[in-house]
Amino acid sequence: MEKEWRRSMPLLSMNIVMQLTGLTARQIRYYEEHELVQPARTEGKQRMFSLDDIDTLLEIKDMLATGVNIAGIKQIFEMKNNPALKNDTKQVITDAQLRAIVKEEMQIAQRHQRASLRQGDLSRFFR
Amino acid sequence: MEKEWRRSMPLLSMNIVMQLTGLTARQIRYYEEHELVQPARTEGKQRMFSLDDIDTLLEIKDMLATGVNIAGIKQIFEMKNNPALKNDTKQVITDAQLRAIVKEEMQIAQRHQRASLRQGDLSRFFR
DNA sequence: TAGTATATGTCATGTTAGCTAACATGTCAA
DNA sequence: TTGACATGTTAGCTAACATGACATATACTA
Numbered sequence: 001m002e003k004e005w006r007r008s009m010p011l012l013s014m015n016i017v018m019q020l021t022g023l024t025a026r027q028i029r030y031y032e033e034h035e036l037v038q039p040a041r042t043e044g045k046q047r048m049f050s051l052d053d054i055d056t057l058l059e060i061k062d063m064l065a066t067g068v069n070i071a072g073i074k075q076i077f078e079m080k081n082n083p084a085l086k087n088d089t090k091q092v093i094t095d096a097q098l099r100a101i102v103k104e105e106m107q108i109a110q111r112h113q114r115a116s117l118r119q120g121d122l123s124r125f126f127r
Numbered sequence: 128m129e130k131e132w133r134r135s136m137p138l139l140s141m142n143i144v145m146q147l148t149g150l151t152a153r154q155i156r157y158y159e160e161h162e163l164v165q166p167a168r169t170e171g172k173q174r175m176f177s178l179d180d181i182d183t184l185l186e187i188k189d190m191l192a193t194g195v196n197i198a199g200i201k202q203i204f205e206m207k208n209n210p211a212l213k214n215d216t217k218q219v220i221t222d223a224q225l226r227a228i229v230k231e232e233m234q235i236a237q238r239h240q241r242a243s244l245r246q247g248d249l250s251r252f253f254r
Numbered sequence: 255t256a257g258t259a260t261a262t263g264t265c266a267t268g269t270t271a272g273c274t275a276a277c278a279t280g281t282c283a284a
Numbered sequence: 285t286t287g288a289c290a291t292g293t294t295a296g297c298t299a300a301c302a303t304g305a306c307a308t309a310t311a312c313t314a
Binding site for chain 2: 067068069070071073075079
């Protein structure tokens with residue numbers, strides 16, 4: 001689509017980007033250093049930013065203001081690009097272990113809290 | 128499913144959870160304070176953890192070790208629960224503005240870099 | 255009922271992330 | 285060729301994050 005490549009075209013100089021984002025050059029370089037943005041470069045090594053870069057920078061600014069740190073932002077960006085990476089809560093406890101734990105705990109429970117368990121009252125565990 | 132409610136049943140005391148996760152009580156309470164875990168409570172206000180809670184705690188431990196801070200972890204957890212929240216890069220620059228910027232920049236480019244543009248050589252902008 | 259475990263709250267602390275300042279050097283449009 | 289603008293680098297500041305440590309009170313267990 002036409003709009004797409006427009007947004008990804010590196011047109012903007014540091015100068016302008018600073019104004020558009022309210023960030024200092026040093027900050028922007030810092031974010032690049034930590035691989036949160038990858039602006040293009042001219043032959044003379046000067047950064048040229050796309051509009052997508054601007055959006056990214058504003059997102060960074062936003063999340064930092066929220067209290068998320070660079071490492072967190074990086075993680076989040078990775079998740080956005082690869083939603084599969086949603087690292088579904090690795091189960092550190094196997095089902096076998098689980099059965100054992102449950103069994104054991106239930107026994108302890110029976111030994112100690114016979115009354116309340118007999119009543120079938122587990123509601124106290126929830127709120 | 129049977130396994131499911133087993134994993135979400137609050138069976139484990141602080142004591143055990145500390146051993147299972149290698150976290151201190153202080154740490155676990157801190158994470159709860161910041162709403163990263165919500166263990167159940169007994170009538171007497173004592174925390175009772177489910178196996179799901181354990182997984183969560185281990186995830187937290189993991190991400191902290193990676194350098195992600197609490198705020199970041201919170202964000203990430205929210206994204207997992209509501210993938211729609213994937214906050215698709217809000218476009219701060221409208222298409223109208225975009226057209227204007229592109230137009231202007233292109234004019235400047237033509238004025239200044241007539242030669243290279245005539246050659247249709249934009250490759251220097253990419254790496 | 256005694257004794258251990260947990261709760262909550264407050265004060266204290268080290269570490270370090272994110273940033274600013276400053277420099278010398280290099281780029282680039284006119 | 286010149287002056288404004290960018291570059292990478294170094295050094296240092298500051299605020300806050302994540303824990304530790306302690307005190308007191310309440311909850312469980314035997």
